[in-house]
Amino acid sequence: MSEEFFIGWQGKAPEAMGRFLRGKTILLLILAALIAGAAAIWQGTIGKAYFEFGKVRDFSGILLNEPVPMLVANQADETSGAAVYYLVNPLKFGFDPEQAEKFHLTNVSLQGSLLYREDGQAMIEVLPDSVTLVEGTAVGAPLGESASLGVQTLRGEIVDSKCYLGLMNPGIGKPHRACAIRCISGGVPPVLLVPNNAGEANYFILVDERGGAVNGAVLDYVALPVEITGEALKIGDRLVLKADPSKYHILE
Amino acid sequence: MSVSYQAVGWNAFKKKYDLLLWAGILLYLAIFSAVGLALNPAATAEILLIRATGTAAIFLLHMILCVGPAARLDKRWLPVLYNRRHMGVSMFLLGLIHAVIVVLTYHAGADLNPVLSIFVSDAGSTVGTFPFQAFGFLALVILFLMAATSHDFWLANLTAPVWKTLHMLVYVAYAFLIVHVVFGVLQSETHPGYLALLVVGFVLVTGLHLLSGAREKALDRGRDQDVAEGYVDVCHIDEIEDNRARIVSLSGERVAVFKYEGKISVVSNACQHQNGPLGEGKFVDGCITCPWHGFQYLPETGQSPPPFTEKIPTFNVKLEAGRILVDPVPNPAGTRVEPAVF
Structure with missing residues (x-):
């Protein structure tokens, strides 16, 4: 019996041992490649959402403070096809409330980067201090007429609208929960995603019964399956859900 | 080392x-x-x-x-x-x-x-x-x-x-x-x-x-030796390949019985480096060599060759009619023990 003996500091494995390891190394590399490919293929939560990071555009239109800061643009942009944009600040912060109030229902121009999903929902990450007043004010209801859809009980997931619209992708689910909490805590509008029959999701902007922001009150419910009962409104093509956050119900 | x-x-x-x-x-x-x-x-x-x-x-x-x-x-x-x-x-x-x-x-x-x-x-x-x-x-x-x-x-x-x-x-x-x-x-x-x-x-x-x-x-069950007073009969010299060891367990403590150059030396089975099984190692260049990372010890002393300083316990050993007898009480690490010569 003359079994091979490996000594690491000698710098070379014995011949038969080397042959064995060469075969196993090739198998392990193939296994690593297969697992990498499979793990990438199995991903199911990455949506069709985009953020034009670093690309700053000019936008103009009517700025609204309610139900959440938005811009109703003079014309739809070609990339997203949207003419209505949620407004937020850079990083994990909502649009400056003072500015939103100051420019409410006025004609403005601003600069920012576009976030959008292929379903037509869009947002602008506004460049700080880029909002300027332009001649003219809003006439009527820029977002469209408001109609009550009655009291409804809806089930879905609360997400931060910024990440969901493309800042992060995926911007939903447990791994993203901490980020969504921080974004909503920082003022980004919370949205209830309610799956619809088309396999997509309806967006309900969440506000309290009086139409006020609920950001601080919904943090414990973010990225969890929830049931919310409240009055649903349709303002133009936007959906809004007015409900008392203390009555939200976690389903897990 | x-x-x-x-x-x-x-x-x-x-x-x-x-x-x-x-x-x-x-x-x-x-x-x-x-x-x-x-x-x-x-x-x-x-x-x-x-x-x-x-x-x-x-x-x-x-x-x-x-x-x-x-x-x-x-x-x-x-x-x-x-x-x-x-x-x-x-x-x-x-x-x-x-x-x-x-x-x-x-x-x-x-x-x-x-x-x-x-x-x-x-x-x-x-x-x-x-x-x-x-x-x-x-x-x-x-x-x-x-x-x-x-x-x-x-x-x-x-x-x-x-x-x-x-x-x-x-x-x-x-x-x-x-x-x-x-x-x-x-x-x-x-x-x-x-x-x-x-x-x-x-x-x-x-x-x-x-x-x-x-x-x-x-x-370990196969290696267990009854430990009474004095030396323990662990095996015959022919049962160990040249430049290799046999691992035996004395009161639950594994020891490595090495056969090399017509001699028998016994040391602890645990390498001081990472507890590697020295008994699965080999006698190379005059030293017991650990199979895990190549740490080496002189069989008579349990010490790494200078300038290295690692030490392991040694055991007293003797031969009687080709049978290897080991004292189950370990010597302090690095203690010189005369090998049994055959």
Whole structure:
């Protein structure tokens, strides 16, 4: 019996041992490649959402403070096809409330980067201090007429609208929960995603019964399956859900 | 056997080992990213990197945990075990990249300290609020301590028992990472393939450990010697191959009985470096040589040849009609014992 003996500091494995390891190394590399490919293929939560990071555009239109800061643009942009944009600040912060109030229902121009999903929902990450007043004010209801859809009980997931619209992708689910909490805590509008029959999701902007922001009150419910009962409104093509956050119900 | 602080004592084998290791890691990251981007053009680079490095680290951790028992079951894996710490440090680096991008992406740029955010954002007891990120953070701390102390400089300064205990925490880190994955990304990415891979990995790790443990136990039963007063008859000299050893268990303590150059010497079976099984080693260049990392000891004294300073206990030995008789009481480490000559 003359079994091979490996000594690491000698710098070379014995011949038969080397042959064995060469075969196993090739198998392990193939296994690593297969697992990498499979793990990438199995991903199911990455949506069709985009953020034009670093690309700053000019936008103009009517700025609204309610139900959440938005811009109703003079014309739809070609990339997203949207003419209505949620407004937020850079990083994990909502649009400056003072500015939103100051420019409410006025004609403005601003600069920012576009976030959008292929379903037509869009947002602008506004460049700080880029909002300027332009001649003219809003006439009527820029977002469209408001109609009550009655009291409804809806089930879905609360997400931060910024990440969901493309800042992060995926911007939903447990791994993203901490980020969504921080974004909503920082003022980004919370949205209830309610799956619809088309396999997509309806967006309900969440506000309290009086139409006020609920950001601080919904943090414990973010990225969890929830049931919310409240009055649903349709303002133009936007959906809004007015409900008392203390009555939200976690389903897990 | 050097404990001076030299980053790595490179040789051709180690260079090849690390080259293949990092080729494998880069291959994994490239395939994950390319396939992920091809199928999901809207995916962002940071999310793909988080996922690629995270899954690569878990894959590598399974390899790290499997190679030990695999080498116990089949010695041909010993060269992989030899540089296992390089795999460990690489795995830590993957985990660190994963964690840094996670913190920058999910926690930074907000209204709270990003590190604090890791712990307060998920702090509940339900599946949806379970603090999976805290478990990932704690696992990374363990892996950092292991990576930072992986050099033999720390092994010598911390002492082998402390170092070994610290590095056994890899099993705690593994458990934490299982929790991190199961209560984290698997709550969102629900393809059954992920869970299946994790289960297969767990079964492989535990199965190999149980199998090698059972084999060791069975071998120990065969090695057990009745210890009465005085010397114990352990075997006949013909039962040991030249330049090799037979491991016997005296009162539960494994000793290595070496046969070399017409002599018999008996030393503790545990290498001072990392408790490697010296009895599975070989007599090379006048020294007992550990099969794990090549640490060497002079058979008569249990001391590493100068300038090295490692020492292991020796045992008194004598021969009677070809039978090897060993005194089960160990001598202090490094004590010279005259070999039995035949």
